[in-house]
């Protein structure tokens with residue numbers, strides 16, 4: 001991803017309104033809203049929530065990260081927003097440098113604590129994603145929504161790349177890694193490549209409706225399919 005000359009294009013940003021899209025190169029990470037700094041991933045998530053989830057002002061939201069344009073948008077729109085980060089070996093619910101640490105496979109929140117749960121690019125790194133979906137279903141109150149992005153692959157079925165963790169980690173395919181903000185590039189193992197069966201996996205975890213939605217307009221040629229689900 002060689003940076004090229006900056007291109008600017010008018011943007012009706014789902015995160016912040018009339019703006020400009022800055023395009024520094026072909027990779028989606030080099031495309032951002034100039035005002036809210038939203039990437040195509042965050043802007044797709046915001047567009048999905050705005051299009052589907054009613055009554056945001058009364059909703060208690062939980063976002064599985066502590067930064068980003070989607071979180072900033074949730075903070076402006078929702079009644080309250082809880083956040084957390086995952087840190088290896090830190091007990092769920094404890095604080096590290098003022099940041100709440102949570103493992104989505106075993107959240108420390110009480111049942112029915114939230115009305116909207118969101119995440120971007122988290123679940124492909126969760127060893128037991130079904131446990132994570134069950135936990136988000138548990139902490140959502142009736143009427144709650146789940147909205148998340150993962151890298152989607154052009155396949156009907158999800159492919160598991162690894163299973164277990166720590167000493168019991170087993171690679172089923174050559175290991176693939178993504179970077180993250182806390183641990184640096186190439187640091188986080190990809191456990192699976194999600195296919196079009198993602199909504200079925202989410203329904204298996206207890207959600208009533210689960211479906212994929214793609215923003216009608218792209219952001220500089222990039223847009224993400226978003227997984228939306230409800231708990232009745």
Ligand SMILES: [Zn+2]
Nearest residue numbers: 013016033036
């Ligand atoms: Zn924006």
